[in-house]
Amino acid sequence: MTEQIVLLAGFEPFEKEPVNASWEAARLLDGQMVGGARIVARQLSCVFDKSREELGAALDTLRPCLVVAAGVAGGRTELSVERVAINVDDARIPDNAGAQPVDRPIVADGPAAYFSTLPIKRVVHAMRAAGVPAAVSQTAGTFVCNHIFYALMHALAGRDDAPRAGFIHVPYLPSQTAARPGVASVSVEIIATGLRVAIAEALRPGPDLVETGGALH
Amino acid sequence: MTEQIVLLAGFEPFEKEPVNASWEAARLLDGQMVGGARIVARQLSCVFDKSREELGAALDTLRPCLVVAAGVAGGRTELSVERVAINVDDARIPDNAGAQPVDRPIVADGPAAYFSTLPIKRVVHAMRAAGVPAAVSQTAGTFVCNHIFYALMHALAGRDDAPRAGFIHVPYLPSQTAARPGVASVSVEIIATGLRVAIAEALRPGPDLVETGGALH
Amino acid sequence: MTEQIVLLAGFEPFEKEPVNASWEAARLLDGQMVGGARIVARQLSCVFDKSREELGAALDTLRPCLVVAAGVAGGRTELSVERVAINVDDARIPDNAGAQPVDRPIVADGPAAYFSTLPIKRVVHAMRAAGVPAAVSQTAGTFVCNHIFYALMHALAGRDDAPRAGFIHVPYLPSQTAARPGVASVSVEIIATGLRVAIAEALRPGPDLVETGGALH
């Protein structure tokens, strides 16, 4: 019998930061067993097209039963479980290879958006029960995180056996904000706990909770 | 020759507020001529399905050459020109008729999202040039504002002669935040100026600016 | 009979801003009659020692019955009526003459702090009644605003006939934040209304309201 694999993707550092909290947390979980499946952590480049190729290769090789991609949302106070990926790149800063696309579709003839197929309400519920600050987010931005989230959902779209997949943004680590008053952080252990709980919850079959996670605007 | 009409929709008050800044600004502009077209302001109910019927009726009657729907995003500091409407209602609070849908598609078999057809970068640029705090926003939330934005774009989708259309969120008015320290506001004159400038810019043909208005997350 | 004078001080621009909202509002009020007194607006340099000399000269010349000094607190959402000035300069950036004192007492043997002698709760109450976002603030910072506030109270301390005096911080103007998403502003008319109402209220004798304006931290 083949082992069940959970692909947990994190990103390399960007925007002059020394570390990327998503990767620091992901590598803590690499190799751990959750709900009968083994977590395999993979680091993605913070580069628009390259990250997508790396993700595609990992999907092909690992054939995961669940995919959680994670990235940093600097300044947020909680782990945010993204609801939707939109079909546009609009980079406020260059990516790590110097590319800065503006209003470019990610997939030329792709749909305007894809919704996460994670049970996002259950995931938030489980994170909070574990003491991890968490919320549903209605936007993953328009930079490499949204790009990879959209590319991930597009790669899986239409497959009969598509695994659940989605994206979770995580805050900065405390060491990154030590000298930045007013900028929130969450420690790597708590981020890792949140991701682990999210994976465990997403591995459990069944429909999502009917519980509001919406935003007035 | 028939007169060109710009439909400017604003909302009635909700969430126990005495006024709705979007409507207060819209009615200041009602009847004004901009770029050869006449602005017709219409107030929408803050009720999921009813607002959509009201908007549909206005589209049928007025046959506008441009549609700008506006609503309040309490707490934001600037006018936000929304980029995308998503196909989900997820109400954190009940609407004015007591309905509180959770994770319900707005259009059962509709696409996951629609992008604004306003030249959003040009609109932001023009607002800022007029001294009006403005930015592109990547989410219109999941309440009645996103609902009407999605319904608007869905109603126009596929029409050969579809007018440009989009949604702009506006902050609270100062009178609403007088006793709420830390909550931002913008005066009604500045909001009205911003909406007027947005309409003028959107009436001018031509492609959008290639200028970043993206978000890292 | 001599005319009653209200000295309303505002500051010149600093930190590379093109304007200073405190002065833009003050000069709108210059010469206006409020409660039987005439407002005289004076612009102060954003320079530690020089501003104090300018203020001292204005006090000597005008012999005001009320002194309100105003400055900008960029990023705040409301007019803040300062409660207390502390005896320290600690400059995060250089002043307009290049001086950047760190942890230097303003008055070598002065008390650690002075409280405003404005009826700060009544002033906030009156501003809010006029629809102006307002709150008591527990800190005026440690830059030139706090410096002039402390120097003002020190100059008046111990005088039998000392007029009421205090400091009010005001937000940026909308034109300053047009391209700065997330940074709050208040229009100059509303700031001027707030300062005018504050002056009118402070001119009325009687004790302050017993109404909380405190902060948990």
Next chain:
Amino acid sequence: MTEQIVLLAGFEPFEKEPVNASWEAARLLDGQMVGGARIVARQLSCVFDKSREELGAALDTLRPCLVVAAGVAGGRTELSVERVAINVDDARIPDNAGAQPVDRPIVADGPAAYFSTLPIKRVVHAMRAAGVPAAVSQTAGTFVCNHIFYALMHALAGRDDAPRAGFIHVPYLPSQTAARPGVASVSVEIIATGLRVAIAEALRPGPDLVETGGALH
């Protein structure tokens, strides 16, 4: 030879919170040796007058060589080393005994303020070097935290052998903000590390760093 004691005070929960981060961190440090001194943690009531009596009794009994009082500043993102305590109680909410003083001096004939006698810049520097988010704060509010900070400094004022003393505000714990999107937290281990580092630094003699920790407003 008598043992050197560091008094580390934390507070009991208030405002309906189940825990108080200042006490959770303080008790982790209770009994630890730092710089040759032993930390003794004491919990204070969140009650205006009672907390002061409790602190006074602890000072008399323990005769500490250093006093650090800590409390929670819910919503802040970093540990804030308070610069100044002001002579006023102005309670936005009742304390745990139901008292809600407004604009009442803490000490009837006391000075308007006391400055911390901790080397606040060195403490912030050391915390940041340890990866702990930290900053100088210019206000400790007007609730029980400021009250105890003022009372502490007043109790020590004028004593020849007065130990260094001051106040540090700490954020909420993650478990408190799990379901509160947008509200920052810091884990108890990081808060405890910050307090430990602060104590170690404050025990080292010598003047403070000349390094800005000021605020523009």
